[in-house]
Amino acid sequence: MPTKIAPSILSADFARLADEIAMCEAGGADMIHVDVMDGRFVPNLTFGAKVIDAVRRCTALPIDVHLMVVEPERYFDDFAKAGANVCTIHVEVSPHLDRQLARIKELGMQAGATLNPATPLVTLEEVARDLDLLLIMSVNPGFGGQRFLEYSVDKIARARRMLDAAGSRALLEVDGGITRDTILRCRRAGADTFVAGNAIFAAADPRAEIAALRNASLETA
Numbered sequence: 143m144p145t146k147i148a149p150s151i152l153s154a155d156f157a158r159l160a161d162e163i164a165m166c167e168a169g170g171a172d173m174i175h176v177d178v179m180d181g182r183f184v185p186n187l188t189f190g191a192k193v194i195d196a197v198r199r200c201t202a203l204p205i206d207v208h209l210m211v212v213e214p215e216r217y218f219d220d221f222a223k224a225g226a227n228v229c230t231i232h233v234e235v236s237p238h239l240d241r242q243l244a245r246i247k248e249l250g251m252q253a254g255a256t257l258n259p260a261t262p263l264v265t266l267e268e269v270a271r272d273l274d275l276l277l278i279m280s281v282n283p284g285f286g287g288q289r290f291l292e293y294s295v296d297k298i299a300r301a302r303r304m305l306d307a308a309g310s311r312a313l314l315e316v317d318g319g320i321t322r323d324t325i326l327r328c329r330r331a332g333a334d335t336f337v338a339g340n341a342i343f344a345a346a347d348p349r350a351e352i353a354a355l356r357n358a359s360l361e362t363a
């Protein structure tokens with residue numbers, strides 16, 4: 143699976159969102175990652191369906207929505223209508239995960255599931271074969287620019303084995319603290335899709351940073 147880079151617009155300049163997204167596209171980004179936070183599941187508030195609709199009108203790239211909200215199923219219809227391509231929910235707030243993933247697919251989106259750093263991988267074992275994307279959070283969700291939690295590397299390796307054992311072709315995505323330094327360890331552990339916010343948008347040349355991250359993930363030495 144080739145490396146995919148998904149810039150997180152959480153770290154973009156919201157006053158220039160269309161330009162920031164065009165820059166990501168010109169830099170070779172594979173998807174646009176949109177962090178939806180409700181101030182309840184995580185201590186921060188961000189975007190809703192209107193912003194996803196605006197992002198949709200800015201780009202043809204897939205929109206990768208990461209829902210950090212309680213009762214995520216309340217928003218599936220709106221996000222599908224707004225043009226989201228991937229919809230990822232947290233297991234901690236999804237007691238009916240099987241039904242919720244099925245509903246996401248029924249609405250024409252790809253279904254993703256994710257785990258806080260402290261949530262064990264085993265909570266996803268039964269639905270592994272149904273996932274289009276498995277997201278490993280490598281920071282506690284809620285904010286951009288945090289330090290990568292090193293123990294995530296082992297969790298990625300175990301997630302890779304779990305997906306392979308289930309015969310799943312799901313993307314294995316990592317989110318939080320991805321930099322030129324951390325991306326290689328994650329790739330070697332079996333991840334293929336990398337969310338990056340601060341590393342891209344705080345870089346001197348954000349466009350070049352997308353290529354730099356991709357190259358760093360492919361180093362062989």
Ligand SMILES: O=C(CO)[C@H](O)[C@H](O)COP(=O)(O)O
Nearest residue numbers: 283284286287318319339340
């Ligand atoms: O889900 C998220 C935070 O909850 C963001 O996608 C993530 O933190 C990206 O930011 P950075 O690359 O700066 O860590």
Ligand SMILES: [Fe+2]
Nearest residue numbers: 177208317337
């Ligand atoms: Fe995210």
